[in-house]
Amino acid sequence: MGTKLGTKQVTKQSTKQGPKLNARLGGKPRAKLLAKSPAVPLAKPPRTLTRSRAELPARLAANAPVKPPRETLQQPPKQPFRHPPQPPLPALMPKVPAAPGPTLLATCRAGFEPEVIAEWTALIGASPSAMTAVANSGVVSATYAFSHAKLVANTLRLPQIFARTVMSANAMPVVLGLQDRVTPIVDAAIAFMTQRGIKSIAAVWVEFPDTNDGKSLTKLAGALTSRIGEKLEAQGVMNETAPRRLHVFLSTKQEARIGFVDIDAPSASPWLLGIPRLRMHKDAPSRSAAKLAEAIHYFFGDDDERMLQPDMRAVDLGAAPGGWTWQLIHRGLNVTAVDNGPMKGELVDNAMVRHLREDGFRYLPKKPVDWMVCDIVESPSRIATLVAKWIGEGWARHVIFNLKLPMKKRHAEVERCRAIIEEALEEKLGEKSRRIELRFKHLYHDREEVTAYCGMPPRPREK
């Protein structure tokens, strides 16, 4: 039945593929937000040597090195010299550790930088000693104390909700020359590899912020990808079968961050910039069809056809105008679409779709179904309770649902919903609840929301 929008249209980035990105890059103007280490405004020197700190405007006094009054200079000290008490560090002083510890670098949707930091803080159980998180930049980095090195390494092996890709990175950016941007990047990459005992890498990806500003770096990133690759090839460190990949993140034309990912780590997106290559089918009734396609690919990968088989039965709560229903029937499932709103296009009169104008919170299936999907716009905790009910009562074996997050503390809200579902399932199912998977992801197609899977997937196939 028609073509399906899913893994078959998803292509992974090849090693030297230039990032030809479409015009979907969106974003907001940059503004400083979270920086623990913001730039300190350059202070003008005092006009006369005799001007005292007390005479300076308060803003300058905080940062400017001020010469002492002339009289002090002329009087030799009577006591053996002692350093005068130092004024406390100004609050805005850049906070960079003497020897930088392990550093995480992540890309995310612009505006979700605080969520990435909040998630790392929860996973690592500590705040970073230094970080860069410029609002709406789509990139975050955090440096931790050496005592947290193991926890930082573990974080790289875990799936992440808000980060698209997490890398092990250098604490400091690489400053790029105007004539030769390649050499400083290659030098920094080789130094990093030598330090960590990384012998070879499989590929080089040059990325940039997924924002309007970032789009202007597309051409440069394409050119750098092949030139950096060639130089590293000449140094004998490129090896297609190596488990790691080098990421060069261009913050601007003058500055890059470098990081490394384990290609198979769940914290690393298989797509350049974390943007899946999904084409919207012209007949799909809404853009949401691509969201469900991305969710299926993210949660099940190559197991998608085992998870969603023709003739399975599904319920779609909050179905109109029908993007998710469309995605399901194009995989051969029969769908009960529950929504007071109208369905669109081919879904209006389709034998595989039964449209019920009912309240999704009251609807009960007559018989258990294979799938329930839910995209109702409601408070996240109410959706979480509904999902727990469907799985706990055995009304559905698998659920994909979306949580709308219009609030500020989005990571905290997701964790609250996780707790609601886990507690409800434990109460209902006891020990058996431990076999249930619950995963959340801020997909590329998600805006102020996350998508989640809850259910008991079949065991992976024997290889």
Ligand SMILES: C[S@@+](CC[C@H](N)C(=O)[O-])C[C@H]1O[C@@H](n2cnc3c(N)ncnc32)[C@H](O)[C@@H]1O
């Ligand atoms: C974001 S839209 C769903 C889009 C849909 N997934 C698609 O792919 O086209 C949310 C839908 O939830 C529906 N809705 C809101 N409250 C509902 C409820 N209590 N029961 C059923 N549907 C509800 C709205 O009518 C709206 O059509």
